Amino acid sequence: MAINRRDFFKLAAAGSATLAAGQAGASGSEPFDCSESYGVLVDTVVCIGCRKCELACDQENTKSGRAPSTFDDKSVFDKHRRPDKNAFTVVNRFDDPADPAKSYTMKVQCMHCNDPACASACIVGALHKTPQGPVVYDAWKCIGCRYCMVACPFQIPAYEYDNALDPRVRKCTFCFERITEENKMPACVSICPNEALTFGTRQRLLEMAHYRIRTNPDLYVDHVYGETEAGGTSWLYLAPVDFTHTELPVLEAGAMPSLTETIQHGIFKSFLPPIALYGLLGLIMHATREKRDRVAAEEADNE
C-alpha cells in the first residue's frame, strides 16, 4: 500500500500524539468491549432524593446497623457527603445554578470504569474489571498500599483506617453476586420507587439515555456522562444541568491508565530495553577494564 505524504504526516502526528498523551488504544491491556456488560443509568431528572437506594445498599452490603428510619432524614442534604467505608452510595442535593428555586438530587457510587485506573494501579490484581461489568475487590490479595485510592479519578475507594489487623478497601460492588448468580438487579435499582435507576446492558442504556434526551430536550442537557469520560463507565448519568455544575468531575475521553501503561509496556517491551542497557554496561565495563590494564602494563614497562 502506498502512503502519500499527507497520510504519512497524519500517521506521524497520530503516532506522536499517542506517545505524548498515551491515548486510549495504546494502552497495554486490551480493555474488552463493554457494550454487552451490565450498567446502570442514573436519571437525576427523575430522582426524587428519597435515599431508599442508600437504605437498600446498607442492608445488602455495608450492614452498618443503622435503623431504616435514619435514611428518611432529609436534613443530611444540608451537607455535601461522599461515599465512605460505611456507605457505598450517598445522595446529595444541589441547587440548579440557573434557577436557585429548583434543585436536583444525585446518587454517587463507584462508576465501574471500562478500563479502571484502580485495577491498573493495583500491585497484586486485588481489583479487577469483570466481563459482566462490576469492578470487584479481593481483600485476601490486598496488601493495603492504597494506590487505588490515589489512582481513582472519581475518588471512590474508601479505607478501613480504624481496622488495625485486616483493613479493607471499601466501595460499591455493583452487587456482583446478586446480578451474576442470583439473577437479580442491584439492591439500589430494585428499591428505587421512581425508576430513576435502570439496570441493563451498557449498549441498551446508552440508547435509552439518548432517547430520553431526544424526546425531552428541555428537561435534559445533551450529555450522557460516562459514555466517554475516563474511557467510558458502566454507570451512566443524565442530568438537568451541565455536568460541570454537578459533583461528577470533568474528565477527558481517554482511559485513565493509558499513559502509565504505555510507559510501563514501553520500558518492558519484550524486556528489550533492560537487556540492552545490561549489555551496553557490560561492554563499557569490558572496554574500560582493558584500557585500564593496558595503561597499567605500559606504566610497568616504562619503569
Add this chain to the structure above:
Amino acid sequence: MSSHEHPHPIHTRFFTPGTIILTVLAALGAAAYVYRLLAGLEATTNLNDQYPWGIWIAIDVATGVALAAGGFTTAALADIFHKERYHVIVRPALLTAMLGYTFVVIGLLADLGRYYNVWHPMLPSMWQGDSVLFEVGLCVMIYLTVLYIEFLPIVAERFRGQVNLPGPLRHLNHIIESFLAIADRNLGRFISIFIIAGVVLSCLHQSSLGTLMLIAPTKIHPLWYTSISPLLFLLSAIAVGFPMVMFESLLASKSFKLKPEMKILSSLARYVPILLGVYLAIKLVDLTIRDAWPYLWEGSVQSVMWMIEIGGGILLPIILLLQERVRKSVAGLLTASTLVIVLGVALNRINVFLVAYTPLYPTGTYFPSVFEIAVTVGLISALVLVYRLLVMNLPIIAGEEEVEYRLPREVRRNTAQSLEQV
C-alpha cells in the same frame, strides 16, 4: 601506588552526645512504630480517604530510594567505567544503599494496611504487569538482594576464619564459616554480573517511581504532571548520588576524626553541576513545551514550593559547585551537597507525592501526625546508628586518622620559630 589505606574498621567510641540523641529518637520511633502496628492507621496517622498517602510514602519510601542512589552511581563510576581513584568511596556508598533500601522496606511496612501480605507481589499468580507499583516493588526486592550479595565480600573479608559465636550459637560457627568461605572464593568471579544488574534495576525503579503519580492527572499540579516524569526522577536520582556520597563522607570524617577525602570528593564534585544541569535543562524545556510557566506566577503553595525546589536545590548548587573555591572547601561541598539532597531531591519527592496532590473533594489539608513524624525521624536516626555500628566493625572506610598528620606540639613550635627567624 595508592596513597589510600585499605578499608578498615574505624576505632572510636559508639556513644557520643550526638549518637545518644539519635538513640533516643530511634527508640521513640520504634515505640511509635509498634503502636502503629497494634493500634492501626487511624489512631496513628492523619491519613484519610482524601489523602491516602502521607510522609511514610513521600519521605520514607520515595525520598529514601532516591537518596540511596549513590550506591548505583558510584558502582557505575568505579566498577563499570573503571575510574579507579573512586574505589575508595564504593564501599561507603554501597553500605548507604543497602541500609537505605532496608529502611525503605521497614518504612513501607508501617504504611501498608496489610503489611503481612507484602510478599504477595512475588507470587506469579498475583503478578500485575500493568501496575507501575508492581514493577517498583519487584525491582526493589531484587535490588535489595543484589545489594546484600554485593556487601557479602566485605563481611567475608572481616570475619572469614574468625567466626566465633558464643553459647548455643556456636553450632552455627561451622556453617557460617563455610558460607563465608564459599562467598569469598566465588563471588569475586561473578560480582560483575551483580554490579551491572544493580545499575539496571536502579534505572528501572528510580524512573518508575516517577511514573506512579501519572495515573492521577486530575489530582496532580501541572508544575509536576508531565509524561517525562520518569526521566526526571531517574536524572535527579543520578544527580543526587554523588552529593549524597560527599555529604556522608564529610560527616563521617568529622565524626570519626579522619582526614576528609577532599581530593576525591572535589573531583567527584565536578560531575555534579553537569548532572544537575542536564536535569534542570530538561525540566525547563518540558515546562516550556507544556506551556506550564504561567503556573509559576499563580502565587499558590505549589508555585512557591517549585521555586524553592528549583532555585535552592538545583540552581544554587550548580552555581556553587561551578567554582573551584567551593569544590575545594569542606564547608562549600557540605553546603552544596546538603542543598541538592534536601531541597533538590527530598523536597522534589515530597512535592510530587504530597504538595502537588490535591484530592477532588478536599475537606482539609494533610499534615503528618506526631506518630508519623516520630516514625520517620526514628528510622533516619536508626539508619545513622546502624551505619556507625557497621563502619566500626567492618572494613568500609579507608580514611587516614587525622592525628597522624599532626606533628608533635614541640616540633610545630620549633618549626614556627625557625620560620620566623628566616
